[in-house]
Amino acid sequence: MDALDAVKMTVVEEPSEEELRTLIRSLVRYNETRAAPEKARDLAVFIRSEDGSLLGGAMGYTHWEWLFVSHLWVDERLRGQGWGGRLMASIEDAAVRRGCHSAHLDTFSFQALGFYEKQGYTRFGTLPDYPRGESRYFLNKRLTK
Template identity: 45%
Template structure:
């Protein structure tokens, strides 16, 4: 069966769904249902406008925090910690065993380490002069 590769810089959600479909089918055949479910916490200002928040999903019994952002005026006030705690509580309610996240060395390694996350991988020089670091945290390892 002949195939052709088509390169584009257009990110189309419908194309993404078509690309993911055979992979998801294979993965479920190997590991069972992923139970993929978005987990989003919007941070709204006084006018109800989104000013930041947390964007992630639960999948295969783990929470992945893809994005965590707070406006500059709210940084250093514990808001990020509260958002992470809320996401972790929801992940536990969904039956997750842990969470993982990645960040850059110029962003928030100390923040995640302070929340009990442990570094498990690093991609050096991404971006050049910095690293992308990966953290995980198993919920059952937390003190009762």
Template identity: 45%
Template sequence: MNTFSLTLTDNPEPERLKALGDNLMDFNDADVGSAQRRLLAIFIDDEAGALKGGLYGQTGWGWLYVQWLWLDQDARGQGMAGQLLAKAEVEARARGCHSAHIDTFNPLALKVYLRAGYEVFGVLEDFPQGRTRSFLKKRLMTD
């Protein structure tokens, strides 16, 4: 029998995290096939070149995952979030993705995503305390 040790840290070494991720991806690729992951980022800049918003995520296994969508206060209320989602979805379709998913605990963001055609498929209550984290999905291609 092998002997193992467990190490808990709040400051992991970047190369150990990379090794952990690489090993998990190798396992998953062998188990269900290559995800063919590709990063996707869209940035919004003002006329001075300052970052005012953007979207970051990835595509893989036929899905677009939007990890971050942020807008500076002065870029809100102008339909920019919907434009970011639409642009990401067009690229995801071009990459062969059939669906997209995103999550949020912000009630205003939830309304934006619902307006953009996303539907809630799961929730976590009190994540964070007093809020509900909603998980949403959207079909990008019809069968």
């Protein structure tokens, strides 16, 4: 009997870390047969107070010559003072030094769409009613010529 004869599918509400790692490793191995290795690397920029408390930051990762900005946050006491723009410029500059030519990110209608557009990002997709009554936007920006 072939091992594939007894295949079954299961829904796992709380998959183990090992199951998730195996799934990701398997997909990455396949991707590497079609494209250059991802060489994904985390990247972050932080704003801290004198005592070291975190007051803001931008984080994401670089791979395939792209920066993905996954999170941006600025403490409410610092908002409206240009810190968000400085964080974005800093993480983008760091990504360019790593060889990235472009960046992408997503945001929600209750977050910072206008802010990202002011930073030069262009919307290329929208998911309406995600979450219900709101929208999720996908944006990108060329970092180098």
